[in-house]
Amino acid sequence: MVDLFLFGIFPYVAVVIAVGGSIWRYVRNQFTYSSLSSQFLEGRQLFWGSVPWHYGIIAVLVGHLIGVFFPAGVKAFNSVPVRLYILEGTALAMGLLLLVGLVILVVRRSTNPRVRMVTTPMDMVLLALLLITVVAGIGVAIFYRWGSAWFVTTATPYIWSLVKLSPDLKYVASLPVLAKIHAVAALVLIAVFPFTRLVHIVSIPFAYLWRPYQIVMWHRRQVQ
Amino acid sequence: MDVRAQLSMVFHLDKCIGCHTCSLACNNLWTSREGTEYMWWNNVETKPGTGYPTLWEDQGKYQGGWMLKGNSLTPRVGRRLGLLTNIFYNPYLPSLDDYYEPWTYQYQHLFNAPLGEDQPTAKPLSQITGRYLDIEAGPNWDDDLSGSSVYARNDVNLAELTPLERESLFRLEQMVFFYIPRICNHCLNPACLAVCPSGAIYKRGEDGIVLVSQEKCRGWRFCVSGCPYKKTYYNWKTGKAEKCILCYPRLETGQAPACFHTCVGRIRYLGVILYDAERIEATAKVPDNDLVAAQLGLILDPGDAAVVAAARRNGIGDDWIAAAQRSPVYKFVKEWGLALPLHAEFRTLPMLFYVPPLLPVIASMRDGSYDLAEAEFFGRVESARVPLKYMARLFSAGNTETIKRVIRKLLAVRVYQRAKAVGDIAEERVAAMMAEADCTAEQAEQIARLTSVPRFDDRFAIPPYHREETIEQIEQLMRHKGHVGFDFNLPLERGL
Ligand code: HEM
Numbered sequence A: 001m002v003d004l005f006l007f008g009i010f011p012y013v014a015v016v017i018a019v020g021g022s023i024w025r026y027v028r029n030q031f032t033y034s035s036l037s038s039q040f041l042e043g044r045q046l047f048w049g050s051v052p053w054h055y056g057i058i059a060v061l062v063g064h065l066i067g068v069f070f071p072a073g074v075k076a077f078n079s080v081p082v083r084l085y086i087l088e089g090t091a092l093a094m095g096l097l098l099l100v101g102l103v104i105l106v107v108r109r110s111t112n113p114r115v116r117m118v119t120t121p122m123d124m125v126l127l128a129l130l131l132i133t134v135v136a137g138i139g140v141a142i143f144y145r146w147g148s149a150w151f152v153t154t155a156t157p158y159i160w161s162l163v164k165l166s167p168d169l170k171y172v173a174s175l176p177v178l179a180k181i182h183a184v185a186a187l188v189l190i191a192v193f194p195f196t197r198l199v200h201i202v203s204i205p206f207a208y209l210w211r212p213y214q215i216v217m218w219h220r221r222q223v224q
Numbered sequence B: 001m002d003v004r005a006q007l008s009m010v011f012h013l014d015k016c017i018g019c020h021t022c023s024l025a026c027n028n029l030w031t032s033r034e035g036t037e038y039m040w041w042n043n044v045e046t047k048p049g050t051g052y053p054t055l056w057e058d059q060g061k062y063q064g065g066w067m068l069k070g071n072s073l074t075p076r077v078g079r080r081l082g083l084l085t086n087i088f089y090n091p092y093l094p095s096l097d098d099y100y101e102p103w104t105y106q107y108q109h110l111f112n113a114p115l116g117e118d119q120p121t122a123k124p125l126s127q128i129t130g131r132y133l134d135i136e137a138g139p140n141w142d143d144d145l146s147g148s149s150v151y152a153r154n155d156v157n158l159a160e161l162t163p164l165e166r167e168s169l170f171r172l173e174q175m176v177f178f179y180i181p182r183i184c185n186h187c188l189n190p191a192c193l194a195v196c197p198s199g200a201i202y203k204r205g206e207d208g209i210v211l212v213s214q215e216k217c218r219g220w221r222f223c224v225s226g227c228p229y230k231k232t233y234y235n236w237k238t239g240k241a242e243k244c245i246l247c248y249p250r251l252e253t254g255q256a257p258a259c260f261h262t263c264v265g266r267i268r269y270l271g272v273i274l275y276d277a278e279r280i281e282a283t284a285k286v287p288d289n290d291l292v293a294a295q296l297g298l299i300l301d302p303g304d305a306a307v308v309a310a311a312r313r314n315g316i317g318d319d320w321i322a323a324a325q326r327s328p329v330y331k332f333v334k335e336w337g338l339a340l341p342l343h344a345e346f347r348t349l350p351m352l353f354y355v356p357p358l359l360p361v362i363a364s365m366r367d368g369s370y371d372l373a374e375a376e377f378f379g380r381v382e383s384a385r386v387p388l389k390y391m392a393r394l395f396s397a398g399n400t401e402t403i404k405r406v407i408r409k410l411l412a413v414r415v416y417q418r419a420k421a422v423g424d425i426a427e428e429r430v431a432a433m434m435a436e437a438d439c440t441a442e443q444a445e446q447i448a449r450l451t452s453v454p455r456f457d458d459r460f461a462i463p464p465y466h467r468e469e470t471i472e473q474i475e476q477l478m479r480h481k482g483h484v485g486f487d488f489n490l491p492l493e494r495g496l
């Protein structure tokens, strides 16, 4: 019953809230979309927190996506033990890297008097959620070895079953509790996405790579 | 020829008395909100000095402006991908402490203090954290050379002077300084804009004012590093960048910007110039020594029939062309060649020009007292008290010939006027100086008039904006009813 709610219904609720909420926030008040950088107020700790955190989380997220989109490729890659060890080792290293970054960010937010002035309750909620997700994820990686191998035979088909609108809970039913916590925390993160600073992720400025250096805007003519 | 119009400015430094009225006018109007207390879109610095934020001219530290390598011009903070890899932490961002921690005083304590032996005091409180603060620096900590051993001596423009030259600058009896008021230069090749990953900064086509779209800004905070003049600021509360808007809401209703309007020394001039947008990039790539000349070469003669025709073709109205023709900026910068851009070597093509100060330059000293032995009322350019090398570093990208020419002319006008008013300078001497400075009597009269007794309308040739027509054409008028300035319908609150 709990499983049905958490893994059969909640994922849809989370995605609808995430997409709908982000669009609503964007349309209603784009002014609130910002990275809300606090580097101006405190730089040293931010460097040791933000850089490992971001490079780590981006690598790990991309890893998850590869598992979802290319399960056959991952299986083939892992069929040689050495490659499996390298993949697992790298993933765990990235996980520990981002954990260190995250802990530094949490400590910084809670102790630096200047940064505390620009910390909303939501910032702390978000950091707590991230911490739960990350710790559970790393726990899974340590205690249930070869995650990259079993991920593609459990999580991947489960996620695709969600996409096909016929959630198949048999894939998740037998997962260890730690993995379930990790997954549910991630779903909660998706649900709160539009109400946190995480919206900065949809603002990744890719266009900067090719736009012209100068921008001139005209009242009457269109943008030149 | 792609003719565009630009609202351009001249500050006459000999007239600045360093009163900071301009800064306060701007601050009252635009930056007295939470998150902006530390910002001075207009600030006035003492030179020599390290300025605000401290050492802003040191691009080794802040990586502002453009870098020319061979024929490629790139922002110093990084090329496109390189810049984005620094997005999680920008290594060149000035911190609050490079400006100063803004504070107020605990005034209530003066009223609420319990009865006691001593007078109560109002202790300083940080405007960021609300805690007691030991004030260690402020936006004008080095005003009038105070703390010169920490500030003035570290002025990066002194780098090329010999130790002896530097020493003589700071000997107590010979100390010399002047003021530089600074606002955003509304550059033709703005680096703040070029490094903005979200593309939130833009230059207005019609008048060249550079603005940050508060809606598009995502707080990636690169513009702050990108601007070599440190004239974009990070609002720590809203997580958005803000900068001088040249008071466009005032301009659009025919008023001078607040700092211009209130300037006590009346040092500020504002007007339209026409320039050739086609040559912007090529100009920004000219070697240092010829950079100023090239930049001035971009500015077109609004009296030239071909320029007028090209301007009309580009949709510039006759009233704007007329404004360009009576622009005091065009006169100072082009006709008389008296005003120069600040730090042209940053290659942003700034559109604020400075008439360099003459007074500290001409007074020469010998053995610690004014040198009257030269038997001339004003000293000679070569025996300047502030070495020309220093002035050249500031105003002519290091080219001493350029600055010398300007100073000669300023001096010639001074001598011409003195001879006329007091009559204690020989005619041949005046004639010789005027010839050397390539200045006619008529021109000298005009310069003297616009310098010393200009009326409001002589200083500010504000073109008519026709906001009503523009808005009517593109928007529903009723939607703009009651709007001024930043038009937001929701309170500007920080995101969650
Ligand atoms: C390429 C994508 C991303 C970019 C460009 C980006 C950029 C930034 C920037 C500029 C900041 C502000 C740092 C500062 O204070 O100066 C920030 C903060 C933050 N980012 Fe990201 N980010 C990205 C992806 C992510 C992802 C995927 C997550 C998590 C799932 C994330 C979570 C956070 C958090 C929690 C903070 C706040 C840190 C604090 O407490 O100060 N970011 N990000």
Ligand code: SF4
Pocket (backbone or CB within 6 Å): B183, B184, B185, B186, B187, B190, B191, B192, B193, B210, B226, B227, B228, B229, B230, B231, B232, B243, B348, B350
């Ligand atoms: S002075 Fe700085 S902020 Fe102003 S336009 Fe130039 S580069 Fe941009």
Ligand code: SF4
Pocket (backbone or CB within 6 Å): B015, B016, B017, B018, B019, B020, B021, B022, B023, B044, B179, B181, B262, B263, B264, B265, B266, B267
């Ligand atoms: S108001 Fe005018 S005279 Fe006073 S400091 Fe500002 S620029 Fe100088």
